[in-house]
Amino acid sequence: MQILYNIVVVLLIIMLLPYFLVRLIKEKGFGERMKQSFGFLPKHALDKVAKKDCIWVHAASVGEIVATSPLIKEFRREFPHIPILISVVTCSGYTMANRIIKDADSIIYFPLDLPFLAANTVKKIRPRIFLPVETELWPNLLKAARRYNVAVMMVNGRISDKSVKRYQYMFSLLTDMIGTVNKFAMQSEIDASYIMRLGADPKMVAVTGNTKFDQTYTDVSDKEKMQLISEMGLDTAEGIIIAGSTHKGEEKYILDAFKQVRQIFPKIKMIIAPRKISRKEDVKMICTQSGFSVAFRTDLKEKCSYDHDIVILDTIGELGKIYSTGDVIYVGGSLIPHGGHNILEPAAHGKAIIVGKNMFNFKDTYMLFTKNNACITVENSAGLGNEIVNLFRHPQIRHDMEAASLKIINENKGASRRSALILREVLESLGENPKTLSVPSTEAVENFQTYLFELVHGRRKKNLTGHVIISILDVFSFIYEKLVNLKLWLYKRNLLQQEKIDCYVISIGNITVGGTGKTPTSQRLAREISSMGYKVAILNRGYRAKWKGDVGVVSDGKELLMTAAQAGDEAYLLAKNLPDVPVLIGPDRSLTGQYAIEHFGVEIAILDDGYQHWQLKRDLDILLVDSINVFGNGHVLPRGTLRESLAHLDRADICLLTKVDQAAPHSCEYIRETLAKNNDHALVVESIHNPKGFVEIGDWSTNIGCSGKKINEMAGCKIVAVSAIGNPASLEQTLQSIGTVIVESIRFPDHHDYTTSEIAAVMEQAQKRGAEALVITDKDAVKFPKEIINKENRIPIYIISIAIKFQKGADEFQTYLQEHLPPKNK
Template sequence: MYWIYNFLLIIYWIGLIPVILYRLAFEEGFYERIRQSAGYMPDSLMRKIEGRRAIWVHAASVGEIVATSPIVKDIKQKFPDAVVVVSVVTATGHAMAHRIIPEAEGIIFFPLDLPFLTRRILTLIKPIAILLVETEIWPNFLRIAEKEQIPVMMVNGRISDRSMKRYMMIRSFTREMLASIEYFCMQSKLDAEYIEILGAAHNRITITGNTKYDQTYASVTAEEKLALQDEFGFGRNHPIIVAGSTHRGEEELVLNSFKRILHEYPEARLLIAPREIMRGTDVKNLAERNGLKAICRSTMTGPVHTKTPVVVLDTIGELGRLYSLGDIIFVGGSLVKTGGHNILEPAAHGKPILVGPHMFNFKEIYSLLSSRDACLMVRDGQALTDTLLELCGNKERREVMGANCLAVMKENRGATQRNTEEMRKLFEKHHIIP
């Protein structure tokens, strides 16, 4: 099966050569990204890890980086001499990692999963252990790590319904890959059941909870909040609506709802953050076509004029903190069939949360928050408008929902420590001293 995978992977990368050449010519920073993926590590990293063996933590993109942040912080507290290298797949994940994981000695792009490249990077970094965040399973990476006797464990493990269907299609191959992983720290009972169905041994699986409940990078003090309100031109206006991680097809619905709110509450303001930040200008233009004055965050040179009702957030790494400004939060990817996005970030700020009907990627978190009256589901654009208007006029309900969010967050903290305790067992088993 590996030779089929490698053959298809080579064909895939050959097909991407025109795109790669174009991006090399016109995309800033892409050369360094490709260089690292091809096994050439930055000199600054090599100097930091010279003569030391690192703990390699691999996270794909922004969501996994958010989960990684508390894990790295806890590793550094429990193992002060540990060297941590974090690898990512996407440019947004790379930028986010630099912002919220300053403790890491190195942040690199993950190698193209070709045998000779993977072997080269493993030889350069010489990790004492590899931690895969959520479900980052790369066949050649795992196979070579096993041959080199590098212990691997999965932390904050999660299997979405979509991933489950894909892995089931290649179940025998998946089982072989999972045999290379020694411990599975899964977020929930369902995730544990899924990974066992796919082939993980029952005695290697532990339910540790979700480390995103332990995130602290998005904390905002009262003084910082006031400064942000003034910077974005929100002042002390009410209501402030934050629509985070929206997708094409959702922005129109959000803007239509906001126009109705603006009619009832002339001082209302909207902060809308498209999931793909390169769509910022498109969303701004969409707002203006709907008769709403708007500005992109990336073009702000000073405080936004208080008469600008819409700010489009088209920058990386700010949304988690800016949820603190909202009176009501809508989290996107849920009115369209994307599966939803992280609702723990607004919950950490004690905000009432609205989502659409498609939350299948976060169903357990949604189920928990909704069961505690902290998160409401709306079926369509009209329901979004009606629910927003209801909450705008009901301060007591907003406060109850916000308090319930904080209570859920408090009750579910501790997953990070449970993950690192399992990691300690891995170290003891292999006589590893970080």
């Protein structure tokens, strides 16, 4: 049965490839989802949890993430020292998880349930326990859990009628999956009976209640509620109806009911939240055809208006808070035979709730609210209209329903706490002490990504498995390259539109994965152009920033407004090192650029890491090429480290060769020859990373302007080099060139977040080796634990200060800028 399942899954993935390709082109974030789904998980995410006996919680999409949020709070409270990993399936779930769950250590996309992917992911992470939320049972993942002795506990378990019938046809596969689970923590007695019908041992089944009763991320104050209403231009409405999580074919019923309501209450307005945001234009068309004026929530954020009847909610994860603004709530998926959606989010705000007759996916909750007169059921659009009219005509009926909803919520809280206590029992029954499960270590542990890196770069001998992997990677590289070429072609043919902002745009980027010196080059260029009298801002994507939104201001050119964790280390460093230059983060740099123009009067915008950011039209493309690593292994991702093929070098106006002083003989000539074959117009400039001095981390943290030690003062000093950067060999070579004695080099994965225990172990190792100091980069410094920085009588920790110094072609570069930048009187 397992073999048959695997064949079906593989065939299904092949059939869906065209659909995936379309989404890859059209949908932001889908590329990252696919990359991780095929097992290429980011090192920074893995490093926090891999092989540290983490708690792995899997929630498929937005609904499960809502249920997971209070669980994670309780797990963190119960197990403060154990890393917590969350995996999701959908892009909306990933966005929602990053937005509302703050206590998780890492958030990743769940691997496709293929045998080798599931096994490799479990082997790579080695969690102590895997917790699927609701009914996320995946045969290959559970098989891998059995293989690697990973415990499994279902949390907030829910089984619908359809699922019971569907699972029964899985025969031996179902027996294996059910037999893998150590504990079933189910939402209700009905769900418990269903899982036992599927074969679960009654001794392993517990009823905890629904964790969605515990969620608090949607809590809204009166002030926030009024602000939301104002932002949506609904201040003048005499009542607000919300239709949440609507599906195709359902809006027609809702709009017919709304017409009925408006005949009696013409000043009542409506908010429609389609389940899939991709349907927003279709929903708008249906509303317009029904005679209603419409505005999108995202447009109203930019410019508020009041001349609309309906607001279409086209944002991810906001519905839970928006429910607070409604007077009457209709929960979608219930007038059509979809099975309904969870009514607990509007109930948490104490709202009068209406649903259709098709609530079979949420029988237990639906019965609870219906029995307590907290929910009204309607058969059709006429019934929906009549009930809404009745609730507005008789406010006391509405208020009684609101009170009943809040009473149910308050009486049913505690499922998350009960789940956490059951989890502790499970872990203790396995013979583990949950308080001592995680043992940090500074030893490098080989994982599958390391193996892949060495394999594709020819550093590991190929056996049969290696040849198979390379062949598979070649196929995916071919597909990836064609997709990149197609996307670029669509932009060149204006089939995909580039945004234009009213300032001069300079892009700085590279064509390979890994450190080429983008951040210090952006700093140098910003200073250079600022000294010419222009107002400059840097637009960074905010890689690994905890802040989520459209426009984030890291620095306004006067003071830092975000921490390193909020902004991401690269953006924070740019802001810290450029006190007179605004630094902004956000995924859409046309938005951040326009914001910089309107709020800071910016004339020149620098896109940090922007060579592949084709959405924004630029005036100058500067491409960095690492003279040490050159063009990687010549292959595009995932077979190699090229982000796009070498033919795309032709877009560069200036090619900056970095670290030429550390390059192997003839490397620069080879780079110039390769550039000449693919680009006949670019100015070629050479640069070096010039060490300026060393600053003690304590001084650096509190004083931007301190000078520290001169370069020659560190000559002969015994040091331990510690780094988590793209090219640690370059740092080590620089340190050796200035006369330091490196007694040991400790390399962490790029963008690694250091823990106190890791650095304590590093300092202990440095003491054993007789080191006089640790030396790190400023990129590492922003992630160093404050406990270490503030510790008394510790070994000195110096940050090496690096500046970009232009060499060959420097005068031509200066002239180029003077000739191509816009006139100052523009």
